[in-house]
Amino acid sequence: MKYLCLIYSDEAEFPKMPKAEADKWMSEYAEFTDRITKSGHYLGGNRLHPTQAATTLRIRNGKLSTTDGPFAETKEQLGGYYLIEARDLNDALQVASRIPGARHGSVEVRPVVDRP
Amino acid sequence: MSEDAADRARERVDAVYRSDSRRVLATLIRLLGDFDLAEEALHDAFTAAVERWPLEGVPANPRAWLVSAGRFKAIDGLRRRARFDASLAHLAQRLDADSAGAPRGWEEDDEGVEDDRLRLIFTCCHPALPPDAQVALTLREVCGLTTEEIAHAFLTAASTVAQRIVRAKGKIRDAGIPYQLPSRADLPDRLASVLHVIYLVFNEGYSASAGASLTRPDLSGEAIRLGRLLVELLPEPEAFGLLALMLLHESRRVARTSPTGELVLLDDQDRALWSREQIAEGQALVERALSSRRFGPYTLQAAIAAVHADAPRAAATDWAQIVGLYDVLARADPSPVVELNRAAAVAMRDGPSAGLALIDALLARGDLADYHLAHSARADLLRRLGKTAEARAAYEVALKLTRQAPERRFLERRLRELPS
Numbered sequence: 001m002k003y004l005c006l007i008y009s010d011e012a013e014f015p016k017m018p019k020a021e022a023d024k025w026m027s028e029y030a031e032f033t034d035r036i037t038k039s040g041h042y043l044g045g046n047r048l049h050p051t052q053a054a055t056t057l058r059i060r061n062g063k064l065s066t067t068d069g070p071f072a073e074t075k076e077q078l079g080g081y082y083l084i085e086a087r088d089l090n091d092a093l094q095v096a097s098r099i100p101g102a103r104h105g106s107v108e109v110r111p112v113v114d115r116p
Numbered sequence: 117m118s119e120d121a122a123d124r125a126r127e128r129v130d131a132v133y134r135s136d137s138r139r140v141l142a143t144l145i146r147l148l149g150d151f152d153l154a155e156e157a158l159h160d161a162f163t164a165a166v167e168r169w170p171l172e173g174v175p176a177n178p179r180a181w182l183v184s185a186g187r188f189k190a191i192d193g194l195r196r197r198a199r200f201d202a203s204l205a206h207l208a209q210r211l212d213a214d215s216a217g218a219p220r221g222w223e224e225d226d227e228g229v230e231d232d233r234l235r236l237i238f239t240c241c242h243p244a245l246p247p248d249a250q251v252a253l254t255l256r257e258v259c260g261l262t263t264e265e266i267a268h269a270f271l272t273a274a275s276t277v278a279q280r281i282v283r284a285k286g287k288i289r290d291a292g293i294p295y296q297l298p299s300r301a302d303l304p305d306r307l308a309s310v311l312h313v314i315y316l317v318f319n320e321g322y323s324a325s326a327g328a329s330l331t332r333p334d335l336s337g338e339a340i341r342l343g344r345l346l347v348e349l350l351p352e353p354e355a356f357g358l359l360a361l362m363l364l365h366e367s368r369r370v371a372r373t374s375p376t377g378e379l380v381l382l383d384d385q386d387r388a389l390w391s392r393e394q395i396a397e398g399q400a401l402v403e404r405a406l407s408s409r410r411f412g413p414y415t416l417q418a419a420i421a422a423v424h425a426d427a428p429r430a431a432a433t434d435w436a437q438i439v440g441l442y443d444v445l446a447r448a449d450p451s452p453v454v455e456l457n458r459a460a461a462v463a464m465r466d467g468p469s470a471g472l473a474l475i476d477a478l479l480a481r482g483d484l485a486d487y488h489l490a491h492s493a494r495a496d497l498l499r500r501l502g503k504t505a506e507a508r509a510a511y512e513v514a515l516k517l518t519r520q521a522p523e524r525r526f527l528e529r530r531l532r533e534l535p536s
Contacts, residue, residue, distance in 0.1 A: 001292045088294035089244060111291045
C-alpha cells in the first residue's frame with residue numbers, strides 16, 4: 001500500500017535555528033531518505049517552501065479567485081512530505097516514526113486510494 | 117436420526133455458538149482478510165450447522181467444521197457476486213488459492229487459533245482507532261455483544277455505536293491496519309492500548325459516569341472476562357496487574373452500595389460483604405506481577421487495593437504502606453488524580469491538615485478544579501477539622517460538578533449532617 005506522510009511543524013522555528021543545528025537537521029533528513037530508499041519504502045518526497053510562498057485558489061460559479069497564503073491558518077504548517085510504499089499501516093507508522101520532523105512537529109500518515 | 121438426537125444437536129449448536137463463535141470469527145477474519153465478510157461467513161456457517169448437524173450428527177471438531185463451512189460459503193458467495201462485479205472474482209480466486217496453499221491442519225491447530233484471538237484483540241485496540249471505537253469494536257467482535265447491548269451499557273444511541281463500528285472497520289480496511297500480532301518492539305505500546313480499553317470498560321461498569329445507578333455489573337463482568345482471556349493468551353505482568361486490580365475492586369461491589377442504592381465509602385463498608393474469593397485471587401495475581409519486576413501502574417494500583425483488602429477494619433489499614441505505594445505510582449505514572457489519592461492517604465497517616473495542604477496545593481495548580489472528587493475529599497478533611505463553613509462550601513462545589521445520582525445523594529446527605 002502507498003502512504004503519504006505529511007510533515008507538519010512550526011515553520012517560524014527553522015529560520016531561527018543556528019546554522020550548525022540546521023545543517024545537522026538537513027543531514028538527518030538526507031540520512032533518513034537514504035535509509036528508506038535502501039529499504040524499498042521510498043517513492044518520493046520533498047521539502048516545501050514556507051506558507052508565505054503559498055497561494056490558495058478556488059473556483060465558484062465559474063469565477064476564479066486566488067488568495068495569498070495557505071487554506072487555513074494553523075499553529076503547525078505543512079513543510080514537506082514523503083510518499084512511501086509500505087506493507088501495512090504498522091509498517092508505514094514504523095517508517096514515519098523515523099522522520100526527523102516527528103520529534104519536533106507531527107507527521108500525518110494518510111493511505112493513498114488504490115487505483116485498480 | 118431420532119427427534120431426541122436432533123434436539124440435542126440443536127442444543128450443541130447453541131452451546132458451540134456461546135463458547136466458540138468468537139474464536140471462529142477471529143480465524144475467519146484472518147482467512148478472509150475482512151471483518152464484514154468474516155461476520156457474514158460466521159452467520160452462514162452457523163446457519164449451515166443448524167440445518168445439517170441434526171441430520172448428519174455433530175462433527176468431531178465443531179470449530180474446524182464451522183471455519184471450513186464459513187470459508188467455503190464466503191468464497192462461494194464472492195463467486196456468485198463476481199458475475200456482476202469483476203473485482204470480486206479476483207478476490208475469490210485469491211482466497212481459494214490461499215486456502216489451498218495453507219499448511220494442512222491449520223483448522224485443528226489450537227495455538228494458531230489462540231493467536232487469531234489475540235490478533236483480533238490487538239486489531240480492535242489498535243491505537244490508530246479512536247478510543248471509543250476501540251471500546252465498541254472490542255465489545256462487539258471480541259466479546260460478542262450486540263450493538264444495542266453496547267449502546268445500553270454506555271447510555272448512548274445504538275445508531276451512534278453502529279456508526280463508530282462502521283467507521284472503525286472502514287479505517288482498518290482503508291488505512292491497512294494489519295491483522296497481526298505486534299512486533300516485540302511495539303508490544304509495550306500496543307499492550308498499553310489493550311489494557312486501557314479493558315480498564316475503560318471496567319470503569320464504566322464499576323463507576324458509571326452518569327445515570328441513576330452507581331454501577332453496571334454486566335460491563336465489569338465483561339471486562340474481567342476480557343482480562344482473563346488476555347492473561348491466558350499473553351501472560352504479561354501488567355495484564356496480571358490489571359486483572360488483579362479489577363478483581364480487588366469488584367470484590368467490594370456489594371459493600372459499596374447500601375440496599376437502597378446509596379454510595380458507601382471504603383471506610384464505612386461492611387467488610388464481611390467483601391468477596392474473599394476475589395480478594396484471594398487478586399492478591400495472588402498482584403504478587404505474581406510484583407515478582408516479575410516489570411510491573412507498571414495497574415499492578416501498583418492493584419497492590420494498593422490489596423493493602424486495603426488485608427485490613428479487617430478500616431482503622432487497621434496500613435496507611436504508611438499505602439502512601440509508600442502511591443509514592444512509587446506517582447513516579448511511574450504521574451497524574452493529578454494519583455496525587456489526590458496520595459493526599460487522601462497522607463491525611464489518614466498524618467492527620468487531616470497534612471492532607472488538606474496537599475489538596476489545596478493541587479487545586480491551586482488548577483489541574484483538578486472541575487473534578488468533583490477533589491472537592492469532596494477537601495470537604496471531608498475540612499469537616500474533620502471542624503471548619504464547618506468551609507466544608508459546606510466545598511461540598512457544594514462538588515455537588516455542582518457531579519452528574520451521578522447516588523453520588524449526588526451522598527453529598528447532599530453529608531451537607532445535611534454538617535452541624536449548623
